[in-house]
Amino acid sequence: MSGECILCGKCLEVCPLLRATGREELGPRAKADLCRLLSEDTDMLSETDVARLAGLCLGCGRCREVCSQGVDVPALVAGLRGAHPDFKTWLWKTWLKHAKKLWSPGSAAAKRIPEQFHSEKIGPMLKMLAGLKGGAGLEPCLEVTQYPDTYRGQNMLLFAGCTANFVQTRWLMTALKLLDGMGVEVLPGDFKCCGSGLKAAGFADDASAMSAHNVQVWRDAGRPPVVTFCASCRAGLQAYDGCFWSAEEQEVWEKTLVPLSSVLRDVSFVLSTNVSKALGYHQPCHVRGDDSDRTLLNHALKGRITGATGRECCGFGGVMRLAAPGLADPVNRQCWDTLAGADVVVTGCSACVAQLAATAPDSVTVGHWLELIR
Structure with missing residues (x-):
């Protein structure tokens, strides 16, 4: 304080x-x-x-x-x-530290549990786990017609995050395809989790080890721009402290963190006829200042976003989802009240996708905005 x-x-x-x-x-x-x-x-x-x-x-x-x-x-x-620490925080720590081993089989296992066995407390969590891998995803309605030369020939690192790396690889593949179209050379980088979920849960040492590793990956690559497409990951990376050689290096790190949507800002898209007439957008809590994801979507979709959140939280809450789901539920309901009328909702945060997909009305599909692009 x-x-x-x-x-x-x-x-x-x-x-x-x-x-x-x-x-x-x-x-x-x-x-x-x-x-x-x-x-x-x-x-x-x-x-x-x-x-x-x-x-x-x-x-x-x-x-x-x-x-x-x-x-x-x-x-x-x-x-x-x-x-x-208690059992819930230990469970959360285990889930985050072993994402590569647990998330995919955990999602598959949750899908096999019949809904009649979903209790009021753990039912939403099971539904969220089951939806981690997603189903068919959103129906793409955007196709690139022209890439600008803005970043052609530049070297960049891609920080995809745990969800895209381990359960939603289609996001990763689309991001790589778009960067390739931009003429960007995506450098190899063995990033770990951003660590923000562990830090928020009280496991500062584990989070610090991850941040030190990720910063070293960046150094070894020559300190190039780091592209992200998850708002929570980007916020976690921006909050790194205590793992830099100097204040100047920390400042350089913060400036190299680039949202994928800002890299794509001058891309030309064609809109197919299957675009939803009631498409909603959820702005993640961890977006600060200008929301480049929303700006890109407004441009690509020709202003067809019919409803959007501004100050509403999806209600995910990290470890709070385990500790007090009943208190997170009214937060989630307010979010959906704002998005009422949308039949497709997109966002730019992996945690928000999971939470909104688990709580969406039956008539609404939820996904990352990358899923809209062929």
Whole structure:
């Protein structure tokens, strides 16, 4: 925490959990106050109560962005999670650290569990796991007609993220095809997970090891631009700290992180007749500033996005999805209320795709915007 809360209330205005539940004790200010009190008296709450408190944060980071005092509530909550781990955080850590081994078979296993055995608490989680690998995906409606020479001949690294690497390889293949069309030389790079999910869950050491590895991959490649197509991965990479040789190198790293959609901004597309007449777009919480994904889609789809979120969270929440799914559900419902009427919803975050696909109305299909491109 950089400073003390001055009760300005800015964080309360942006917190999706508070907005959806109306319970101020779940808001950022209450968490910051309680974390401060716990730092003064560690015996104030039992281990069980502290672990429960640590689960009640979506980790969207909106409060951190607006706080004039530099109070980082998600980081405070991550500290609580690290100091008071429980079975749910251990399960989350195992799931993230062993994504290559667990995600594909885990998704296949979840698909085989009949819906009558889906309890109220774990049913949404099972549905999300089952949908990780996706079905047929979205029906493509965009085809490239011309690539610009903007990046032709440049060397870049592609940070695809765990979902694209291990369960949604069609996203990876489409991204590689598009970069090839742009004339970009995609360099080999053995990246690990961005580590943001582990960091938010309180496993700072594991996250630091991943960040150090990924930065070294970048160094070994000559410090080229790093292209991403997942907003959460990009936010996790941007938050790297403590693994650089100097402040100048850290600044260079942050400037080399490039959204794929910004690389494609001058690509010309032709729109097929099968485009949805009610296409919605979900803006991930971890998009800060201009949303290049939405800008690209507005251009490519000729303004056919009929509904879009702005401040709504999908309700994924990382470890909170395991710790308090009932509290995340109203957040998710508000998101779907905003997207009401859409029959196809796209987004640029792998976690948002998983959460929205698991909770979508029966008449709605969800996918990454890359799935719209042939």
